[in-house]
Amino acid sequence: MSQTAADTSVGIVEPQLFRHPASFLLQCGEALPGFELVYETYGTPDAAMSNAVLVCHALSGNHHAAGYHSGSDERPGWWDACIGPGKPIDTNRFFVVCPNNLGGCHGSTGPLSINPDTGEPYGPDFPKVTVRDWVRAQVLLADHLGIRRFAAVVGGSLGGMQAMQWAIDEPDRIGAAVLIAAAAKLSAQNIAFNEIARQAILSDPQFHGGHYRSRGTNPDLGLMLARMVGHVTYLSDDGMRRKFGREIKSGDIRLGRDVQFQVESYLHYQGRSFSKRFDANTYLLMTYALDYFDPAAEYDDDLVAALSGTRCDFCIISFSSDWRFSAARSKEISDALITARRNVVSCVIESDQGHDAFLLPIPRYFDVLGGYFDRLARETTGAS
């Protein structure tokens, strides 16, 4: 943690563990005999516990959204730019909760956990989880924390889908749903990219049908490829042009051989580093949850009908250069919410940073998000 960051950082944080001791039936029909969620909190609950905000993470995220785990940590949590004293989600006003989702690989019950029935890690036998399952597990966490109602549930990408499912499934327990760079369902192109990532993992001979841990190995190359595919699709063509262009890392292009472009080197690094910190079975689970998310499907593909039982307010943010979850997808949600007579604020942020923009401190984005939460703080909690 740098000295200059200290004023606006939540500081050193410690992950906590919530244990649900009873059987938990999943949407797929299988039951977990119980589960644990690792989570972090930032800020302080008010007396009425009316200032709680749930932050939902995306595909490769986890519970460590803000602050540092030790004084020697070089990097803070994944959304530290957004969460902290005076930041858009202001921890001087809000009590922020961020869990690692069920099926995750950073401390919550998932494929790396021991299956009590066998005494071995679940591995590939961990049941498929859905966005709806995540919401139900998060409700149990809220009960545990004494949070009757979240002032807001917020998330980007797959996190935004969780916020949407909260609005649908728990209309009494959510004041506002903030959906950033999300979609009401994945397109065929989205599914195709997820399937390519899955195939990269499944076809890695080190995957061993998901039993790589018991073989003492890991599908590093498959995970690396999966992440490279993901990463390219989270950036925009223009953003990559600005960042990398055709810069050459090594070799002589005039000879037309042995050239490595900077962008290749960057992707290799990103892929390798991801393969060291993420579990392949979890990656598969998360992409399936993304693909299967489609709340309108139960309503004859009528998104307005799917959203007509919601009662919270909505804030829908998208980014102009995001082609994985484009502004058009966010507009579909906003349009359906308007038709369903919901109170919805929507905004397309100009940016050349693609889908990844949702993680970045883009001034106009933080103006919009911070302004929305400021209004929430004033209206919901009576804070000034």
Add this chain to the structure above:
Amino acid sequence: MSQTAADTSVGIVEPQLFRHPASFLLQCGEALPGFELVYETYGTPDAAMSNAVLVCHALSGNHHAAGYHSGSDERPGWWDACIGPGKPIDTNRFFVVCPNNLGGCHGSTGPLSINPDTGEPYGPDFPKVTVRDWVRAQVLLADHLGIRRFAAVVGGSLGGMQAMQWAIDEPDRIGAAVLIAAAAKLSAQNIAFNEIARQAILSDPQFHGGHYRSRGTNPDLGLMLARMVGHVTYLSDDGMRRKFGREIKSGDIRLGRDVQFQVESYLHYQGRSFSKRFDANTYLLMTYALDYFDPAAEYDDDLVAALSGTRCDFCIISFSSDWRFSAARSKEISDALITARRNVVSCVIESDQGHDAFLLPIPRYFDVLGGYFDRLARETTGAS
């Protein structure tokens, strides 16, 4: 061949072989002791051999652009919709030549050929080839055929890059360059997708450093993944939505498990079929040639300067939903050509079919292309 196709088909065609018996120095500094190009021709040369058109193929194409190899062939050549009697490239008027490029895997000298120095297939030791090398080899083929000057050199994607290089390197031997869905150089995003495809092949344990043939195996899974990545990027989000949507092939999405979407099944089929018909070492070579293509690099990145020595006319066609080689990239070429005082016709075709549109018989596209070739026929060859 179907009966109804007979009137507008070039019919049964037979590949021919051109042998260059002398040493051929490549841009990379290595020399081939000689080479062969397999090619096909359609139509008849006029007395002055003034009606020849060179068709350059793209990444996964070959010399079989039109017609059928036998009466029982189910599928014609890859650009049969465009080449034939009365078609946009009208074989009643033009003598069309289409070679398989050097380094290819369909009959021209490439990684599958025997290296005379070793008596074994070149495999991964086949030298890197560039777009400029291809043009030089095609010039030798033209000499062999007695073609002093092509009325036009035409190609889509990587084929368009060859047409551009022809205009630069052989200004006296080309009447018109027709560049379809091309770019003056690849963007960082393009290179990134190519590198992902390469990594998929390189990390397949069946690749054996490129010596898979001598091991009696083939990197099928790597090639399949590479093709899946390529294929998705050649389609558009809208086109895939129209074609596949979220149609389910098998499984029950309400249970959130074991679902296969149609788009996944389609991609698997495309990938598997590609891995049976394409050589992995050739795929690597072709993607490197794409990445390295950048004629402006020798001119301080000044595309106008790179094109200022050209003398032919140009036709530049792009497609509205092509995000791999977008209309903006074609506009860069047109703009540079206009500044360089060239005669350039340019057109963006509305289509939701992405980069693949260049292979498809889209009416407005064929109007533009056919109209351009009609004018060429009238002006260049004096035909009516």
